[in-house]
Amino acid sequence: MTLARKTAHELRELYRAGSATPDQTVAELKSRIAAKDGRLNCYVGFDAAGSGVRRNVPQDRPLWGVPVAIKDNICVEGQEATCASKILKGYVAPYNATATERLLEAGAILLGRANMDEFAFGSSCESSCYGPTRNPWDAERVPGGSSGGSAASVAADLAIASLGSDTGGSIRQPASFCGVVGLKPTYGRVSRYGLIAFASSLDQIGPFTKDVRDCALLTSVLAGYDPKDSTSADVPVPDYLSEIGKSVKGLRVGLPEEYFGKGIQPEVEAAVRSAIEKLRALGVEVRPVSLPHTKYAVSVYYLVAPSECSSNLARFDGVRFGRRSEGARNLLEMYERSRGEGFGAEARRRIVLGTFALSSGYYDAYYLRAMRVRTLIRRDFEEAFKEVDALVTPTSPSAAFKIGEKSADPIQMYLSDIYTISANLAGVPALSMPCGLAQGLPVGLQLIAKPFDEQALFRLGSALERELAFPRSAAREAA
Amino acid sequence: MSSFDLRHVARLARLHFTDAELKPFESQLSKILGFVEELKEVNVDGVEPTSHPLAVANVFRADEPVQSLDVEPFLARAPKARGRFFEVPKIIEDRS
Numbered sequence: 243m244t245l246a247r248k249t250a251h252e253l254r255e256l257y258r259a260g261s262a263t264p265d266q267t268v269a270e271l272k273s274r275i276a277a278k279d280g281r282l283n284c285y286v287g288f289d290a291a292g293s294g295v296r297r298n299v300p301q302d303r304p305l306w307g308v309p310v311a312i313k314d315n316i317c318v319e320g321q322e323a324t325c326a327s328k329i330l331k332g333y334v335a336p337y338n339a340t341a342t343e344r345l346l347e348a349g350a351i352l353l354g355r356a357n358m359d360e361f362a363f364g365s366s367c368e369s370s371c372y373g374p375t376r377n378p379w380d381a382e383r384v385p386g387g388s389s390g391g392s393a394a395s396v397a398a399d400l401a402i403a404s405l406g407s408d409t410g411g412s413i414r415q416p417a418s419f420c421g422v423v424g425l426k427p428t429y430g431r432v433s434r435y436g437l438i439a440f441a442s443s444l445d446q447i448g449p450f451t452k453d454v455r456d457c458a459l460l461t462s463v464l465a466g467y468d469p470k471d472s473t474s475a476d477v478p479v480p481d482y483l484s485e486i487g488k489s490v491k492g493l494r495v496g497l498p499e500e501y502f503g504k505g506i507q508p509e510v511e512a513a514v515r516s517a518i519e520k521l522r523a524l525g526v527e528v529r530p531v532s533l534p535h536t537k538y539a540v541s542v543y544y545l546v547a548p549s550e551c552s553s554n555l556a557r558f559d560g561v562r563f564g565r566r567s568e569g570a571r572n573l574l575e576m577y578e579r580s581r582g583e584g585f586g587a588e589a590r591r592r593i594v595l596g597t598f599a600l601s602s603g604y605y606d607a608y609y610l611r612a613m614r615v616r617t618l619i620r621r622d623f624e625e626a627f628k629e630v631d632a633l634v635t636p637t638s639p640s641a642a643f644k645i646g647e648k649s650a651d652p653i654q655m656y657l658s659d660i661y662t663i664s665a666n667l668a669g670v671p672a673l674s675m676p677c678g679l680a681q682g683l684p685v686g687l688q689l690i691a692k693p694f695d696e697q698a699l700f701r702l703g704s705a706l707e708r709e710l711a712f713p714r715s716a717a718r719e720a721a
Numbered sequence: 722m723s724s725f726d727l728r729h730v731a732r733l734a735r736l737h738f739t740d741a742e743l744k745p746f747e748s749q750l751s752k753i754l755g756f757v758e759e760l761k762e763v764n765v766d767g768v769e770p771t772s773h774p775l776a777v778a779n780v781f782r783a784d785e786p787v788q789s790l791d792v793e794p795f796l797a798r799a800p801k802a803r804g805r806f807f808e809v810p811k812i813i814e815d816r817s
Contacts, residue, residue: 566801617771
Protein backbone atom coordinates (compact mmCIF):
# COMPACT_ATOMS: atom_id res chain seq x y z
CA MET A 243 0.00 0.00 0.00
CA THR A 244 1.27 3.49 -0.76
CA LEU A 245 -1.09 5.61 1.30
CA ALA A 246 1.47 8.41 1.69
CA ARG A 247 1.13 9.11 -2.04
CA LYS A 248 -2.61 9.60 -1.93
CA THR A 249 -4.59 12.80 -1.97
CA ALA A 250 -7.10 13.56 0.79
CA HIS A 251 -10.05 12.74 -1.47
CA GLU A 252 -8.47 9.43 -2.49
CA LEU A 253 -7.90 8.52 1.17
CA ARG A 254 -11.54 9.28 1.91
CA GLU A 255 -12.62 6.73 -0.69
CA LEU A 256 -10.21 4.11 0.64
CA TYR A 257 -11.38 4.63 4.22
CA ARG A 258 -15.02 4.51 3.16
CA ALA A 259 -14.45 1.25 1.30
CA GLY A 260 -12.70 -0.15 4.38
CA SER A 261 -9.48 -0.84 2.47
CA ALA A 262 -7.28 1.41 4.62
CA THR A 263 -7.30 3.08 8.03
CA PRO A 264 -5.99 6.45 9.23
CA ASP A 265 -3.52 4.64 11.52
CA GLN A 266 -2.01 2.92 8.49
CA THR A 267 -1.64 6.26 6.71
CA VAL A 268 -0.01 7.85 9.75
CA ALA A 269 2.35 4.89 10.17
CA GLU A 270 3.42 5.10 6.53
CA LEU A 271 4.00 8.83 6.70
CA LYS A 272 5.94 8.50 9.95
CA SER A 273 8.25 5.92 8.46
CA ARG A 274 8.83 8.12 5.39
CA ILE A 275 9.53 11.07 7.69
CA ALA A 276 12.03 8.97 9.66
CA ALA A 277 13.79 8.02 6.44
CA LYS A 278 13.71 11.36 4.57
CA ASP A 279 13.25 14.27 6.91
CA GLY A 280 16.69 14.18 8.49
CA ARG A 281 17.84 15.62 5.17
CA LEU A 282 14.80 17.61 3.99
CA ASN A 283 14.02 19.21 7.39
CA CYS A 284 10.34 19.88 6.66
CA TYR A 285 9.25 19.27 10.24
CA VAL A 286 10.34 21.12 13.37
CA GLY A 287 8.31 19.21 15.93
CA PHE A 288 5.64 16.62 16.71
CA ASP A 289 3.14 15.97 19.48
CA ALA A 290 4.53 14.12 22.51
CA ALA A 291 3.01 10.75 21.57
CA GLY A 292 4.13 11.16 17.96
CA SER A 293 0.93 9.76 16.50
CA GLY A 294 -0.66 13.07 15.54
CA VAL A 295 -3.30 15.19 17.24
CA ARG A 296 -6.84 14.12 16.43
CA ARG A 297 -10.37 14.43 17.72
CA ASN A 298 -12.94 11.69 17.86
CA VAL A 299 -15.46 12.82 15.22
CA PRO A 300 -17.76 10.87 12.86
CA GLN A 301 -16.24 9.38 9.74
CA ASP A 302 -18.43 11.42 7.42
CA ARG A 303 -16.50 14.60 8.23
CA PRO A 304 -14.67 15.98 5.17
CA LEU A 305 -11.06 15.42 6.32
CA TRP A 306 -11.57 12.37 8.51
CA GLY A 307 -8.25 10.52 8.90
CA VAL A 308 -6.27 12.93 6.69
CA PRO A 309 -2.81 13.73 8.15
CA VAL A 310 -1.75 17.36 7.67
CA ALA A 311 1.30 19.44 8.62
CA ILE A 312 0.79 22.84 10.27
CA LYS A 313 3.10 25.81 9.77
CA ASP A 314 4.90 26.69 12.99
CA ASN A 315 3.13 30.07 13.30
CA ILE A 316 -0.37 28.57 13.69
CA CYS A 317 -1.29 27.61 17.25
CA VAL A 318 -2.02 24.01 18.22
CA GLU A 319 -2.97 23.82 21.89
CA GLY A 320 -0.32 22.16 24.05
CA GLN A 321 2.34 22.23 21.33
CA GLU A 322 5.19 24.63 20.73
CA ALA A 323 4.52 27.49 18.31
CA THR A 324 7.83 29.20 17.64
CA CYS A 325 7.63 30.92 14.23
CA ALA A 326 11.04 29.25 13.78
CA SER A 327 12.50 32.01 15.97
CA LYS A 328 14.83 31.79 18.94
CA ILE A 329 12.70 34.37 20.71
CA LEU A 330 9.73 31.95 20.90
CA LYS A 331 11.57 28.66 21.46
CA GLY A 332 9.82 26.77 24.21
CA TYR A 333 6.57 28.72 23.88
CA VAL A 334 3.63 26.33 24.14
CA ALA A 335 0.37 27.49 22.54
CA PRO A 336 -2.34 27.91 25.20
CA TYR A 337 -5.21 27.50 22.70
CA ASN A 338 -6.04 26.35 19.20
CA ALA A 339 -6.09 28.69 16.23
CA THR A 340 -9.52 28.72 14.57
CA ALA A 341 -7.94 27.07 11.50
CA THR A 342 -6.57 24.31 13.76
CA GLU A 343 -9.94 23.92 15.43
CA ARG A 344 -11.71 23.65 12.07
CA LEU A 345 -9.28 20.98 10.85
CA LEU A 346 -9.78 18.94 14.04
CA GLU A 347 -13.56 19.21 13.80
CA ALA A 348 -13.32 18.08 10.17
CA GLY A 349 -11.48 14.95 11.31
CA ALA A 350 -7.96 15.84 10.17
CA ILE A 351 -4.92 14.46 12.00
CA LEU A 352 -2.35 17.13 12.86
CA LEU A 353 0.84 15.29 12.07
CA GLY A 354 3.49 17.86 12.98
CA ARG A 355 4.72 21.43 12.78
CA ALA A 356 6.28 22.63 9.54
CA ASN A 357 9.45 24.67 9.13
CA MET A 358 9.34 28.28 7.91
CA ASP A 359 11.38 31.43 7.55
CA GLU A 360 11.64 33.15 10.93
CA PHE A 361 8.32 34.94 11.57
CA ALA A 362 7.49 34.27 7.88
CA PHE A 363 10.11 36.84 6.80
CA GLY A 364 11.66 35.35 3.72
CA SER A 365 11.24 33.59 0.40
CA SER A 366 13.54 30.62 0.86
CA CYS A 367 13.01 29.03 4.31
CA GLU A 368 16.69 29.73 5.03
CA SER A 369 16.15 32.08 7.97
CA SER A 370 14.62 29.43 10.25
CA CYS A 371 16.34 28.92 13.61
CA TYR A 372 16.02 25.19 12.89
CA GLY A 373 18.09 25.42 9.71
CA PRO A 374 16.82 25.46 6.12
CA THR A 375 14.30 23.07 4.56
CA ARG A 376 15.53 21.49 1.33
CA ASN A 377 13.60 21.18 -1.91
CA PRO A 378 12.52 17.56 -2.52
CA TRP A 379 13.13 17.98 -6.27
CA ASP A 380 16.76 18.98 -5.70
CA ALA A 381 18.16 19.05 -2.18
CA GLU A 382 20.72 21.73 -3.08
CA ARG A 383 17.85 24.14 -3.74
CA VAL A 384 15.45 26.05 -1.52
CA PRO A 385 11.78 25.01 -1.24
CA GLY A 386 10.72 28.66 -1.37
CA GLY A 387 9.30 30.52 1.57
CA SER A 388 8.22 31.43 3.94
CA SER A 389 6.03 28.28 4.19
CA GLY A 390 8.87 26.09 2.87
CA GLY A 391 8.33 23.16 5.25
CA SER A 392 4.60 23.05 4.49
CA ALA A 393 5.24 22.95 0.72
CA ALA A 394 8.12 20.47 0.80
CA SER A 395 6.31 18.06 3.15
CA VAL A 396 3.42 17.73 0.69
CA ALA A 397 5.72 17.49 -2.36
CA ALA A 398 7.81 14.72 -0.77
CA ASP A 399 4.76 12.76 0.43
CA LEU A 400 5.62 13.43 4.08
CA ALA A 401 2.12 14.90 4.59
CA ILE A 402 -1.12 14.56 2.63
CA ALA A 403 -1.76 18.31 2.85
CA SER A 404 -0.60 21.22 4.98
CA LEU A 405 -1.39 24.72 6.17
CA GLY A 406 0.73 27.77 5.50
CA SER A 407 0.31 31.50 5.70
CA ASP A 408 0.75 34.01 2.89
CA THR A 409 1.62 37.68 3.43
CA GLY A 410 3.40 38.42 0.14
CA GLY A 411 3.53 35.03 -1.56
CA SER A 412 4.54 32.72 1.30
CA ILE A 413 2.13 29.99 0.18
CA ARG A 414 2.18 30.45 -3.60
CA GLN A 415 5.92 30.85 -4.19
CA PRO A 416 6.91 27.68 -2.24
CA ALA A 417 3.99 25.81 -3.87
CA SER A 418 5.49 26.87 -7.20
CA PHE A 419 9.05 25.82 -6.24
CA CYS A 420 7.90 22.42 -4.91
CA GLY A 421 5.35 21.53 -7.60
CA VAL A 422 2.22 21.49 -5.41
CA VAL A 423 -1.03 23.48 -5.27
CA GLY A 424 -1.22 26.42 -2.88
CA LEU A 425 -3.97 28.95 -2.25
CA LYS A 426 -3.96 32.37 -0.69
CA PRO A 427 -7.66 32.95 -0.04
CA THR A 428 -9.35 36.35 -0.21
CA TYR A 429 -8.42 38.64 2.67
CA GLY A 430 -11.01 37.91 5.38
CA ARG A 431 -12.02 34.51 3.99
CA VAL A 432 -10.15 32.42 6.62
CA SER A 433 -9.93 33.37 10.29
CA ARG A 434 -6.51 34.36 11.57
CA TYR A 435 -7.30 33.84 15.24
CA GLY A 436 -4.30 31.95 16.60
CA LEU A 437 -2.03 32.81 13.66
CA ILE A 438 0.97 34.68 15.08
CA ALA A 439 0.65 38.02 13.29
CA PHE A 440 3.18 39.37 10.80
CA ALA A 441 1.41 42.06 8.74
CA SER A 442 -2.23 42.26 9.68
CA SER A 443 -3.54 43.92 6.51
CA LEU A 444 -1.92 41.19 4.35
CA ASP A 445 -1.74 37.84 6.22
CA GLN A 446 -3.99 34.94 5.19
CA ILE A 447 -3.92 31.25 6.12
CA GLY A 448 -4.29 28.78 3.26
CA PRO A 449 -3.75 25.15 2.22
CA PHE A 450 -1.05 23.23 0.33
CA THR A 451 -2.33 20.15 -1.47
CA LYS A 452 -1.39 17.65 -4.15
CA ASP A 453 -4.22 18.63 -6.47
CA VAL A 454 -6.86 21.31 -7.02
CA ARG A 455 -9.72 19.15 -5.72
CA ASP A 456 -7.97 18.79 -2.35
CA CYS A 457 -7.36 22.54 -2.35
CA ALA A 458 -11.11 23.12 -2.72
CA LEU A 459 -11.79 20.50 -0.04
CA LEU A 460 -9.46 22.09 2.53
CA THR A 461 -10.62 25.60 1.68
CA SER A 462 -14.24 24.61 2.29
CA VAL A 463 -13.19 23.44 5.78
CA LEU A 464 -11.10 26.54 6.58
CA ALA A 465 -13.31 29.29 5.14
CA GLY A 466 -15.99 31.12 7.07
CA TYR A 467 -16.77 33.87 9.50
CA ASP A 468 -15.17 33.84 12.94
CA PRO A 469 -16.25 36.31 15.61
CA LYS A 470 -12.82 35.90 17.23
CA ASP A 471 -11.15 37.60 14.22
CA SER A 472 -12.49 41.10 13.63
CA THR A 473 -11.06 41.07 10.10
CA SER A 474 -12.87 37.88 9.18
CA ALA A 475 -15.62 38.49 6.61
CA ASP A 476 -19.23 37.52 7.18
CA VAL A 477 -19.69 36.27 3.62
CA PRO A 478 -21.38 32.91 2.83
CA VAL A 479 -19.05 30.06 1.84
CA PRO A 480 -20.10 28.58 -1.53
CA ASP A 481 -19.78 24.92 -2.49
CA TYR A 482 -16.18 24.92 -3.72
CA LEU A 483 -16.07 21.22 -4.59
CA SER A 484 -18.88 21.64 -7.11
CA GLU A 485 -16.51 23.74 -9.24
CA ILE A 486 -14.20 20.79 -9.83
CA GLY A 487 -14.59 19.46 -13.35
CA LYS A 488 -17.06 22.12 -14.48
CA SER A 489 -16.69 23.43 -18.02
CA VAL A 490 -14.56 26.54 -18.45
CA LYS A 491 -15.84 27.30 -21.93
CA GLY A 492 -16.60 30.98 -22.35
CA LEU A 493 -14.70 32.12 -19.24
CA ARG A 494 -12.48 35.12 -19.86
CA VAL A 495 -8.93 35.26 -18.52
CA GLY A 496 -6.51 38.17 -18.74
CA LEU A 497 -2.76 38.07 -19.20
CA PRO A 498 -1.28 41.12 -17.46
CA GLU A 499 1.49 42.30 -19.75
CA GLU A 500 3.54 43.48 -16.75
CA TYR A 501 3.96 39.87 -15.55
CA PHE A 502 5.67 38.61 -18.68
CA GLY A 503 8.95 39.58 -20.29
CA LYS A 504 11.62 41.46 -18.36
CA GLY A 505 13.31 39.50 -15.57
CA ILE A 506 11.53 36.18 -16.13
CA GLN A 507 13.43 32.91 -16.71
CA PRO A 508 12.66 31.93 -20.36
CA GLU A 509 11.74 28.31 -19.50
CA VAL A 510 9.30 29.59 -16.86
CA GLU A 511 7.60 31.87 -19.37
CA ALA A 512 7.47 29.04 -21.93
CA ALA A 513 5.80 26.63 -19.48
CA VAL A 514 3.20 29.22 -18.46
CA ARG A 515 2.46 30.20 -22.07
CA SER A 516 2.04 26.59 -23.09
CA ALA A 517 -0.47 26.08 -20.24
CA ILE A 518 -2.34 29.18 -21.41
CA GLU A 519 -2.67 27.60 -24.86
CA LYS A 520 -4.28 24.59 -23.17
CA LEU A 521 -6.81 26.89 -21.51
CA ARG A 522 -7.52 28.45 -24.89
CA ALA A 523 -8.09 24.99 -26.36
CA LEU A 524 -10.68 24.38 -23.63
CA GLY A 525 -12.68 27.33 -24.87
CA VAL A 526 -11.36 29.97 -22.48
CA GLU A 527 -11.15 33.42 -23.98
CA VAL A 528 -7.64 34.80 -23.39
CA ARG A 529 -7.00 38.51 -23.71
CA PRO A 530 -4.25 40.96 -22.76
CA VAL A 531 -4.84 43.26 -19.80
CA SER A 532 -2.71 45.80 -17.98
CA LEU A 533 -2.02 46.32 -14.28
CA PRO A 534 0.06 49.48 -14.74
CA HIS A 535 1.18 49.92 -11.12
CA THR A 536 2.63 46.41 -10.81
CA LYS A 537 6.20 47.68 -10.91
CA TYR A 538 5.68 49.49 -7.59
CA ALA A 539 4.27 46.52 -5.70
CA VAL A 540 7.57 45.33 -4.21
CA SER A 541 8.38 48.83 -2.92
CA VAL A 542 4.91 49.29 -1.47
CA TYR A 543 5.10 45.88 0.16
CA TYR A 544 8.54 46.49 1.69
CA LEU A 545 7.21 49.58 3.42
CA VAL A 546 3.73 48.34 4.41
CA ALA A 547 4.75 44.86 5.61
CA PRO A 548 7.74 45.96 7.75
CA SER A 549 5.69 48.81 9.22
CA GLU A 550 2.98 46.41 10.32
CA CYS A 551 5.51 43.83 11.49
CA SER A 552 7.38 46.39 13.59
CA SER A 553 4.12 47.07 15.37
CA ASN A 554 3.05 43.41 15.69
CA LEU A 555 6.45 42.25 16.92
CA ALA A 556 6.57 44.90 19.64
CA ARG A 557 4.81 42.31 21.83
CA PHE A 558 7.96 40.19 21.96
CA ASP A 559 9.59 42.12 24.76
CA GLY A 560 10.66 39.43 27.22
CA VAL A 561 7.88 40.26 29.67
CA ARG A 562 4.87 38.04 28.99
CA PHE A 563 6.16 35.20 26.85
CA GLY A 564 9.19 34.04 24.94
CA ARG A 565 12.82 34.63 25.68
CA ARG A 566 14.16 37.14 28.22
CA SER A 567 17.81 38.16 28.25
CA GLU A 568 19.36 37.58 31.64
CA GLY A 569 21.46 40.10 33.47
CA ALA A 570 20.01 43.33 32.07
CA ARG A 571 20.57 46.23 34.48
CA ASN A 572 17.24 47.92 33.84
CA LEU A 573 13.96 47.56 31.95
CA LEU A 574 15.10 49.30 28.76
CA GLU A 575 18.19 47.14 28.52
CA MET A 576 16.06 44.05 29.13
CA TYR A 577 13.82 44.94 26.18
CA GLU A 578 16.73 45.77 23.88
CA ARG A 579 18.78 42.71 24.71
CA SER A 580 15.88 40.23 24.75
CA ARG A 581 14.86 41.42 21.30
CA GLY A 582 18.40 41.90 19.96
CA GLU A 583 19.39 38.36 20.97
CA GLY A 584 16.07 36.69 20.16
CA PHE A 585 15.39 37.98 16.63
CA GLY A 586 17.44 36.90 13.61
CA ALA A 587 18.93 39.21 10.98
CA GLU A 588 15.95 39.53 8.62
CA ALA A 589 13.52 40.08 11.50
CA ARG A 590 15.72 42.85 12.86
CA ARG A 591 16.08 44.38 9.39
CA ARG A 592 12.31 44.51 8.96
CA ILE A 593 11.58 45.80 12.45
CA VAL A 594 14.06 48.65 11.98
CA LEU A 595 12.81 49.44 8.48
CA GLY A 596 9.19 49.53 9.67
CA THR A 597 10.01 51.58 12.74
CA PHE A 598 11.77 54.07 10.49
CA ALA A 599 8.89 54.25 7.97
CA LEU A 600 6.46 54.97 10.81
CA SER A 601 8.69 57.39 12.71
CA SER A 602 8.01 61.06 13.14
CA GLY A 603 9.16 63.07 10.12
CA TYR A 604 9.22 60.05 7.77
CA TYR A 605 5.67 58.66 8.09
CA ASP A 606 4.20 60.77 5.26
CA ALA A 607 7.06 60.20 2.83
CA TYR A 608 7.23 56.43 3.36
CA TYR A 609 4.29 54.66 5.02
CA LEU A 610 1.52 57.04 3.93
CA ARG A 611 2.81 57.27 0.36
CA ALA A 612 3.04 53.46 0.20
CA MET A 613 -0.60 53.17 1.34
CA ARG A 614 -1.65 55.59 -1.41
CA VAL A 615 0.17 53.66 -4.11
CA ARG A 616 -1.46 50.54 -2.64
CA THR A 617 -4.84 52.08 -3.55
CA LEU A 618 -3.67 52.46 -7.17
CA ILE A 619 -2.58 48.81 -7.24
CA ARG A 620 -5.96 47.73 -5.90
CA ARG A 621 -7.74 49.84 -8.53
CA ASP A 622 -5.70 48.17 -11.29
CA PHE A 623 -7.28 44.87 -10.26
CA GLU A 624 -10.78 46.37 -10.04
CA GLU A 625 -10.39 47.70 -13.60
CA ALA A 626 -9.04 44.38 -14.92
CA PHE A 627 -11.88 42.40 -13.35
CA LYS A 628 -14.41 44.51 -15.25
CA GLU A 629 -13.08 42.77 -18.38
CA VAL A 630 -12.12 39.26 -17.25
CA ASP A 631 -13.06 36.53 -14.75
CA ALA A 632 -9.49 35.73 -13.72
CA LEU A 633 -5.87 36.61 -14.41
CA VAL A 634 -3.14 34.15 -15.35
CA THR A 635 0.50 34.85 -14.53
CA PRO A 636 3.68 33.02 -13.58
CA THR A 637 3.88 32.55 -9.77
CA SER A 638 7.57 33.43 -9.57
CA PRO A 639 10.03 34.73 -12.17
CA SER A 640 12.26 31.68 -11.70
CA ALA A 641 12.22 28.06 -10.60
CA ALA A 642 13.75 27.15 -7.20
CA PHE A 643 17.13 28.82 -6.67
CA LYS A 644 20.15 27.35 -4.88
CA ILE A 645 20.53 27.45 -1.10
CA GLY A 646 22.68 30.48 -0.30
CA GLU A 647 22.19 32.07 -3.73
CA LYS A 648 20.17 35.07 -2.53
CA SER A 649 20.61 35.09 1.23
CA ALA A 650 23.28 37.82 1.21
CA ASP A 651 21.20 40.28 -0.83
CA PRO A 652 17.81 41.20 0.68
CA ILE A 653 16.61 43.06 -2.42
CA GLN A 654 17.24 40.06 -4.73
CA MET A 655 15.33 37.90 -2.23
CA TYR A 656 12.44 40.41 -2.14
CA LEU A 657 12.21 40.41 -5.95
CA SER A 658 11.45 36.69 -6.03
CA ASP A 659 7.96 37.65 -4.75
CA ILE A 660 7.37 40.22 -7.48
CA TYR A 661 4.37 38.37 -9.02
CA THR A 662 2.70 37.34 -5.75
CA ILE A 663 2.81 40.52 -3.65
CA SER A 664 0.09 42.45 -5.49
CA ALA A 665 -2.62 39.93 -4.60
CA ASN A 666 -1.95 40.53 -0.90
CA LEU A 667 -1.92 44.30 -1.32
CA ALA A 668 -5.26 44.15 -3.17
CA GLY A 669 -6.74 41.43 -0.92
CA VAL A 670 -7.70 39.20 -3.85
CA PRO A 671 -7.53 35.37 -3.87
CA ALA A 672 -4.75 33.65 -5.83
CA LEU A 673 -3.81 30.04 -6.46
CA SER A 674 -0.52 28.57 -7.62
CA MET A 675 -0.49 25.23 -9.41
CA PRO A 676 2.30 23.34 -11.15
CA CYS A 677 2.19 23.80 -14.95
CA GLY A 678 5.45 22.28 -16.19
CA LEU A 679 9.18 22.03 -15.66
CA ALA A 680 12.13 24.34 -16.21
CA GLN A 681 15.40 22.38 -16.34
CA GLY A 682 13.78 19.62 -14.32
CA LEU A 683 12.32 21.93 -11.65
CA PRO A 684 8.63 22.73 -11.16
CA VAL A 685 7.11 25.92 -12.58
CA GLY A 686 4.07 27.46 -10.93
CA LEU A 687 1.18 29.14 -12.72
CA GLN A 688 -0.82 31.69 -10.76
CA LEU A 689 -4.55 32.25 -11.14
CA ILE A 690 -5.96 35.42 -9.55
CA ALA A 691 -9.68 36.18 -9.12
CA LYS A 692 -12.02 38.81 -7.70
CA PRO A 693 -12.47 39.03 -3.92
CA PHE A 694 -14.52 36.05 -2.62
CA ASP A 695 -14.45 34.33 -6.02
CA GLU A 696 -12.27 31.34 -5.13
CA GLN A 697 -14.76 29.34 -7.23
CA ALA A 698 -13.21 30.73 -10.44
CA LEU A 699 -9.76 29.55 -9.29
CA PHE A 700 -10.97 26.02 -8.56
CA ARG A 701 -12.91 25.77 -11.81
CA LEU A 702 -10.07 26.99 -14.02
CA GLY A 703 -7.39 25.22 -11.97
CA SER A 704 -9.06 21.81 -12.04
CA ALA A 705 -9.78 22.05 -15.77
CA LEU A 706 -6.19 23.00 -16.54
CA GLU A 707 -4.76 20.35 -14.21
CA ARG A 708 -6.48 17.58 -16.18
CA GLU A 709 -4.82 18.79 -19.38
CA LEU A 710 -1.34 19.11 -17.92
CA ALA A 711 -0.59 15.73 -16.29
CA PHE A 712 2.19 17.23 -14.17
CA PRO A 713 4.80 14.58 -13.12
CA ARG A 714 4.32 14.98 -9.37
CA SER A 715 5.92 11.62 -8.61
CA ALA A 716 9.36 12.96 -9.61
CA ALA A 717 9.70 14.73 -6.26
CA ARG A 718 8.80 11.59 -4.35
CA GLU A 719 11.48 9.62 -6.21
CA ALA A 720 14.11 12.34 -5.74
CA ALA A 721 13.36 12.83 -2.06
CA MET B 722 18.87 58.01 2.11
CA SER B 723 22.53 57.83 3.04
CA SER B 724 22.07 59.33 6.50
CA PHE B 725 20.09 56.40 7.92
CA ASP B 726 20.76 56.57 11.63
CA LEU B 727 20.44 52.97 12.74
CA ARG B 728 21.40 53.71 16.33
CA HIS B 729 18.46 56.12 16.70
CA VAL B 730 15.87 53.89 14.99
CA ALA B 731 17.09 50.79 16.85
CA ARG B 732 16.53 52.66 20.12
CA LEU B 733 12.96 53.48 19.03
CA ALA B 734 12.43 49.80 18.19
CA ARG B 735 14.00 48.65 21.50
CA LEU B 736 16.44 46.50 19.56
CA HIS B 737 20.08 46.03 20.54
CA PHE B 738 22.76 45.96 17.83
CA THR B 739 26.42 45.31 18.56
CA ASP B 740 28.90 47.88 17.23
CA ALA B 741 30.12 45.35 14.67
CA GLU B 742 26.60 44.89 13.33
CA LEU B 743 25.80 48.57 12.87
CA LYS B 744 27.72 49.27 9.65
CA PRO B 745 26.55 46.29 7.53
CA PHE B 746 22.93 46.70 8.65
CA GLU B 747 23.06 50.44 7.97
CA SER B 748 24.33 49.89 4.44
CA GLN B 749 21.69 47.22 3.68
CA LEU B 750 18.90 49.41 5.01
CA SER B 751 20.16 52.39 3.00
CA LYS B 752 20.02 50.21 -0.13
CA ILE B 753 16.46 49.14 0.61
CA LEU B 754 15.41 52.74 1.21
CA GLY B 755 17.13 53.67 -2.06
CA PHE B 756 15.11 50.97 -3.82
CA VAL B 757 11.75 52.21 -2.51
CA GLU B 758 12.58 55.78 -3.62
CA GLU B 759 10.84 54.84 -6.90
CA LEU B 760 7.50 55.48 -5.15
CA LYS B 761 8.30 59.21 -5.25
CA GLU B 762 7.67 59.21 -9.02
CA VAL B 763 4.03 58.10 -8.61
CA ASN B 764 1.38 60.82 -8.69
CA VAL B 765 -0.76 60.18 -5.60
CA ASP B 766 -2.53 63.54 -5.47
CA GLY B 767 -6.04 63.04 -4.15
CA VAL B 768 -5.59 59.26 -3.76
CA GLU B 769 -6.95 57.90 -0.49
CA PRO B 770 -4.60 55.54 1.38
CA THR B 771 -5.49 51.84 1.68
CA SER B 772 -4.66 50.61 5.15
CA HIS B 773 -6.70 47.45 4.79
CA PRO B 774 -8.30 45.61 1.84
CA LEU B 775 -11.66 44.96 3.54
CA ALA B 776 -13.88 47.98 4.09
CA VAL B 777 -14.77 47.29 7.72
CA ALA B 778 -14.57 49.61 10.69
CA ASN B 779 -15.38 49.35 14.38
CA VAL B 780 -16.21 45.67 14.60
CA PHE B 781 -17.98 44.91 17.86
CA ARG B 782 -19.04 41.61 19.28
CA ALA B 783 -22.35 41.18 21.05
CA ASP B 784 -22.30 42.72 24.51
CA GLU B 785 -22.68 39.44 26.35
CA PRO B 786 -20.42 38.04 29.04
CA VAL B 787 -18.46 34.98 27.94
CA GLN B 788 -16.00 32.72 29.72
CA SER B 789 -12.45 34.01 29.15
CA LEU B 790 -9.32 31.90 29.18
CA ASP B 791 -7.81 31.37 32.64
CA VAL B 792 -4.96 33.60 33.76
CA GLU B 793 -2.72 30.86 35.17
CA PRO B 794 -1.62 29.23 31.90
CA PHE B 795 -0.53 32.64 30.64
CA LEU B 796 1.42 33.49 33.79
CA ALA B 797 3.06 30.08 33.55
CA ARG B 798 4.43 31.04 30.11
CA ALA B 799 6.05 34.26 31.33
CA PRO B 800 9.83 34.36 31.82
CA LYS B 801 9.18 35.67 35.37
CA ALA B 802 5.94 35.99 37.32
CA ARG B 803 5.10 36.60 40.93
CA GLY B 804 1.60 36.01 42.26
CA ARG B 805 -0.73 37.26 39.56
CA PHE B 806 1.80 39.64 38.01
CA PHE B 807 4.53 39.59 35.41
CA GLU B 808 7.83 40.47 37.00
CA VAL B 809 10.27 42.93 35.35
CA PRO B 810 13.51 44.61 36.46
CA LYS B 811 13.12 47.58 38.75
CA ILE B 812 11.98 50.71 36.88
CA ILE B 813 12.32 53.41 39.54
CA GLU B 814 15.80 53.83 41.03
CA ASP B 815 16.29 53.81 44.80
CA ARG B 816 17.35 57.26 45.98
CA SER B 817 18.07 56.37 49.59
